[in-house]
Amino acid sequence: MKECERHGSTLxxxxxxxxxxxxxECDRCRDTLAVVDALAHLSADANRLPxxxxxARVLFLRSRFVARLQGEQRRAERSERPLVFAxxxxxxxxxxxxxxxLLGGTTVEAPAGAASSAASLLYALSRLALWPLxxxxxxxxxxxxxxxxxx
Amino acid sequence: xRPLRAYLLRLGGDAAVADDVLQxxxxxxxxxxxxxxxxxPERPLLFRIATNLMYDHFRRxxxxxxxxxxxxxxxxxxxxxxxxxxxVARAFATLTERERSLLWLAYxxxxxxxEMAPCLGVRPASVRVMLFRAKSALARVLRKRGLGPKxxx
Numbered sequence: 228m229k230e231c232e233r234h235g236s237t238l239x240x241x242x243x244x245x246x247x248x249x250x251x252e253c254d255r256c257r258d259t260l261a262v263v264d265a266l267a268h269l270s271a272d273a274n275r276l277p278x279x280x281x282x283a284r285v286l287f288l289r290s291r292f293v294a295r296l297q298g299e300q301r302r303a304e305r306s307e308r309p310l311v312f313a314x315x316x317x318x319x320x321x322x323x324x325x326x327x328x329l330l331g332g333t334t335v336e337a338p339a340g341a342a343s344s345a346a347s348l349l350y351a352l353s354r355l356a357l358w359p360l361x362x363x364x365x366x367x368x369x370x371x372x373x374x375x376x377x378x
Numbered sequence: 379x380r381p382l383r384a385y386l387l388r389l390g391g392d393a394a395v396a397d398d399v400l401q402x403x404x405x406x407x408x409x410x411x412x413x414x415x416x417x418x419p420e421r422p423l424l425f426r427i428a429t430n431l432m433y434d435h436f437r438r439x440x441x442x443x444x445x446x447x448x449x450x451x452x453x454x455x456x457x458x459x460x461x462x463x464x465x466v467a468r469a470f471a472t473l474t475e476r477e478r479s480l481l482w483l484a485y486x487x488x489x490x491x492x493e494m495a496p497c498l499g500v501r502p503a504s505v506r507v508m509l510f511r512a513k514s515a516l517a518r519v520l521r522k523r524g525l526g527p528k529x530x531x
Contacts, residue, residue: 229510230510257517258513258514258517259513259517261516261517261520261521261525262481262485262513262516262517262520263485265466265469265470265516265520265525266470266481266482266485266486267486268466269384269388269466269467269470269486270384270388270486272464272466272467273383273384273387273388274380274381274384276383276387276393290408291408294408294412295412298412
């Protein structure tokens with residue numbers, strides 16, 4: 228079950244096509260020579276066959292190029308996501324403010340039964356912020372849904 | 379591509395099967411997740427996929443043959459299948475699939491034992507013993523058929 232001690236040099240000489248005096252005396256090295264010769268013959272014979280109709284190598288390189296482009300595009304889209312999200316959210320808040328202003332804004336007056344001026348101010352602030360907040364939140368949720376969930 | 383095709387041709391002994399398996403190998407390879415594919419060197423990975431596909435083909439073929447033999451009431455033709463190539467190719471085809479893979483990867487592709495082990499699904503320590511047996515088996519067949527180093531050309 229063990230190769231001859233000179234197996235490595237026999238193999239190297241056989242591959243180089245050089246004669247090996249040791250192989251003539253050693254059964255195992257003779258076997259190695261026979262096998263190397265036979266496989267070299269089979270390999271040369273197989274490489275002489277005509278190539279298949281479609282050159283798989285060209286197809287392979289082309290598809291690898293396309294895959295790399297797709298990967299780069301995906302990476303670029305991913306890195307732009309926070310910016311897109313921030314832009315859409317800011318636009319939505321701005322749109323909310325504009326719509327709220329066009330609708331006449333909020334009259335700063337205390338609701339019926341308000342105890343103090345602090346309470347009426349809080350009420351006005353909450354009304355002021357309501358429109359932009361609602362529209363901004365909805366836009367942010369919608370953007371997040373399309374940007375992240377479909378990944 | 380040519381070395382892989384030559385390997386498949388000698389492993390399967392049939393150009394049509396070799397081309398089918400070669401095509402399937404590239405389809406599998408390109409279908410892999412790019413990140414996973416890039417973790418391994420290209421050539422050993424292609425040989426590994428091709429070897430597994432060829433073993434699948436052999437298993438399927440032997441299963442089909444057994445099934446047909448069970449159904450057919452007459453004696454089936456048990457002559458050895460035709461092998462493309464000359465006497466050396468026919469001698470090589472008498473070895474088992476694993477022996478053919480081992481010899482090809484070691485002596486044609488010149489892979490190290492630790493490179494061959496994952497491709498063939500065996501431990502690196504087993505490769506040495508299996509390769510020695512395969513080499514002795516082929517040398518024995520070549521001697522028996524009068525195809526020594528000189529006659530093999």
